Amino acid sequence: MIRVWRKARTLLAVYFAYMMEYRGEIFFWMLSGVIPFFFLSVWTEAAARGLTVHDERQFARYFFAVFAARQLEIVWAHWNLSEDVRTGKLSFRLLQPLDPAWHYLADHLGERGVRLPMMLPVALVFVWLYPGALAWPGAGPFALGLLAVTLAFLLNFAVSYAVGLLALWLEDATEIYNLWYTAILFFSGMLAPLDLYPEALRRFLTWTPFPHLIYLPAALWSGLAVDWRHGLLVLLAWTLFFFALGRWLWARGRRHYSAMGA
Amino acid sequence: MAKALEPAVCARDLGKVYLVADKEPGLAGTLRHFVRRRYRRILAVDGVSFRIEPGEIVGFLGPNGAGKTTTLKMLAGLLQPSSGEVRVLGYEPFERRPGFLRQITLVMGNKQQLIWDLPVLDSLRINAAVYEIDPATARRRTREFAELLEIEEILTQPVRKLSLGQRMKAELMASLFHLPRLLFLDEPTLGLDVNAQTAVRRFLDGYRRRREATILLTSHYMADIEALAGRVMLIHEGRLLYDGGLPELMERFAPYKEVRLELAAEADAAGLAAYGEVEEARGRSARLLVRKGELPRAVAGLLAAYPVRDLSVTEPPLEEVIGRVFREGRL
Numbered sequence: 001m002i003r004v005w006r007k008a009r010t011l012l013a014v015y016f017a018y019m020m021e022y023r024g025e026i027f028f029w030m031l032s033g034v035i036p037f038f039f040l041s042v043w044t045e046a047a048a049r050g051l052t053v054h055d056e057r058q059f060a061r062y063f064f065a066v067f068a069a070r071q072l073e074i075v076w077a078h079w080n081l082s083e084d085v086r087t088g089k090l091s092f093r094l095l096q097p098l099d100p101a102w103h104y105l106a107d108h109l110g111e112r113g114v115r116l117p118m119m120l121p122v123a124l125v126f127v128w129l130y131p132g133a134l135a136w137p138g139a140g141p142f143a144l145g146l147l148a149v150t151l152a153f154l155l156n157f158a159v160s161y162a163v164g165l166l167a168l169w170l171e172d173a174t175e176i177y178n179l180w181y182t183a184i185l186f187f188s189g190m191l192a193p194l195d196l197y198p199e200a201l202r203r204f205l206t207w208t209p210f211p212h213l214i215y216l217p218a219a220l221w222s223g224l225a226v227d228w229r230h231g232l233l234v235l236l237a238w239t240l241f242f243f244a245l246g247r248w249l250w251a252r253g254r255r256h257y258s259a260m261g262a
Numbered sequence: 263m264a265k266a267l268e269p270a271v272c273a274r275d276l277g278k279v280y281l282v283a284d285k286e287p288g289l290a291g292t293l294r295h296f297v298r299r300r301y302r303r304i305l306a307v308d309g310v311s312f313r314i315e316p317g318e319i320v321g322f323l324g325p326n327g328a329g330k331t332t333t334l335k336m337l338a339g340l341l342q343p344s345s346g347e348v349r350v351l352g353y354e355p356f357e358r359r360p361g362f363l364r365q366i367t368l369v370m371g372n373k374q375q376l377i378w379d380l381p382v383l384d385s386l387r388i389n390a391a392v393y394e395i396d397p398a399t400a401r402r403r404t405r406e407f408a409e410l411l412e413i414e415e416i417l418t419q420p421v422r423k424l425s426l427g428q429r430m431k432a433e434l435m436a437s438l439f440h441l442p443r444l445l446f447l448d449e450p451t452l453g454l455d456v457n458a459q460t461a462v463r464r465f466l467d468g469y470r471r472r473r474e475a476t477i478l479l480t481s482h483y484m485a486d487i488e489a490l491a492g493r494v495m496l497i498h499e500g501r502l503l504y505d506g507g508l509p510e511l512m513e514r515f516a517p518y519k520e521v522r523l524e525l526a527a528e529a530d531a532a533g534l535a536a537y538g539e540v541e542e543a544r545g546r547s548a549r550l551l552v553r554k555g556e557l558p559r560a561v562a563g564l565l566a567a568y569p570v571r572d573l574s575v576t577e578p579p580l581e582e583v584i585g586r587v588f589r590e591g592r593l
Contacts, residue, residue, distance in 0.1 A: 097358075
């Protein structure tokens with residue numbers, strides 16, 4: 001157990017140091033994730049005209065939560081893997097008695113350690129622009145939201161990793177992940193709170209992972225009603241499915257690895 | 263763990279075939295490739311068999327594309343062989359068992375495992391954790407290796423700031439940090455200057471002696487092979503041409519000596535050709551290859567016929583012997 005802890009601690013510390021070298025890029029990357037605030041301006045206008053069931057403050061609270069959830073769930077393991085397969089850098093990972101997935105996971109968690117404090121200035125600007133919009137959701141919803149975001153991150157990571165493994169057949173799988181991202185964009189609650197979607201579509205989506213990736217934590221943090229038990233279970237089930245798919249692809253794909261470039 | 267009498271490496275009819283997409287250039291070629299993909303089978307390694315005993319150091323030689331690196335990658339478990347069998351330290355490499363991975367390393371002179379933007383020490387920290395080396399041992403080993411490689415001063419510098427020679431030494435340090443018993447070294451001195459090459463060679467030789475390690479080494483620098491390897495394997499177009507001692511190789515493929523001449527006056531190559539194969543004749547210097555049986559007669563003839571200022575007889579350079587074997591493709 002001590003050895004596992006030492007591995008985890010070392011990987012996290014070193015990848016955090018690595019990501020600190022890229023703090024400038026991470027800051028600008030975070031700024032490029034302010035899309036929810038554009039939708040916020042559209043929806044607050046609609047709310048001001050009395051066209052929606054939510055008021056302006058509720059929209060502000062919701063879209064800030066969307067921004068925060070999205071920032072905490074960003075993944076790029078598909079890019080890492082495609083790059084490592086194409087250049088042959090994966091060889092060095094394969095030579096070590098540690099599954100390469102741990103390196104990629106530590107890379108993400110290290111980055112999160114750098115990104116998290118950078119969200120503070122954005123929050124301050126938001127508070128200045130929308131005074132009184134940010135409210136403490138309560139310890140329970142906050143903790144459940146964190147749990148949902150953690151599961152959503154793991155699911156995104158599992159999907160990204162599984163897609164990245166396709167590079168063992170295709171050399172480059174980065175664009176395939178965009179299909180997943182497109183579905184997130186439309187069905188996760190990034191464009192609008194899902195309670196504004198048609199009932200039939202909502203019923204269908206509730207069994208897919210998408211609404212639970214963003215809408216679930218955002219609703220918990222912004223005080224909207226949500227069936228969190230169902231959401232967490234669906235997230236867990238899809239995470240396990242994509243984790244198993246990743247293991248299956250890894251076992252088969254490694255036979256195709258040509259170790260070119262290294 | 264490998265049994266006492268078990269070979270470190272045992273390959274039997276080992277083969278590797280790559281499927282490579284064949285695409286003609288231009289728009290038409292692109293469209294044809296899209297509609298109907300054509301693949302070519304490249305036989306990179308063709309039924310290679312050999313054994314390496316524990317503690318042996320073997321030079322693996324061949325021209326570019328001969329199959330050396332592919333073979334090393336199969337032995338290190340990176341590639342799955344297309345045919346044949348391979349056992350390394352009693353393990354099947356492709357299974358990547360932890361017990362196997364803890365005992366081997368693969369150093370690739372043209373690639374690096376060190377984290378580019380961080381100091382060398384950070385990469386060593388990761389290796390120490392991954393190979394479960396306790397912190398005190400890791401610190402001691404860092405000091406010991408850094409001293410031997412003379413890189414104490416650079417361990418806290420980002421890898422991207424290091425010279426090629428410093429980086430290669432740091433790569434070696436990282437690759438050997440877990441004290442592997444079996445080293446696969448693919449061009450470990452590639453691109454290094456003479457001093458750095460010598461330092462790397464000395465370090466590897468010292469490591470082998472201290473750890474009784476087994477080494478399979480590829481290099482285009484024959485000085486590496488001559489300094490380290492007692493046995494060589496020659497591979498060409500995926501097939502093993504020769505497997506044996508270096509002296510035997512020279513005896514078998516170089517049944518001649520090299521005669522170097524410094525003359526008082528210029529001599530033409532045509533005249534010198536009567537005494538041996540003229541490799542070089544420039545101004546007052548010449549270099550001839552003379553069959554060993556004909557050496558006394560040739561030397562006597564040269565001394566009698568030319569105003570010789572200096573004459574030396576040596577073995578021909580290993581590069582030339584190997585090059586000759588590959589050019590003639592002979593066995």
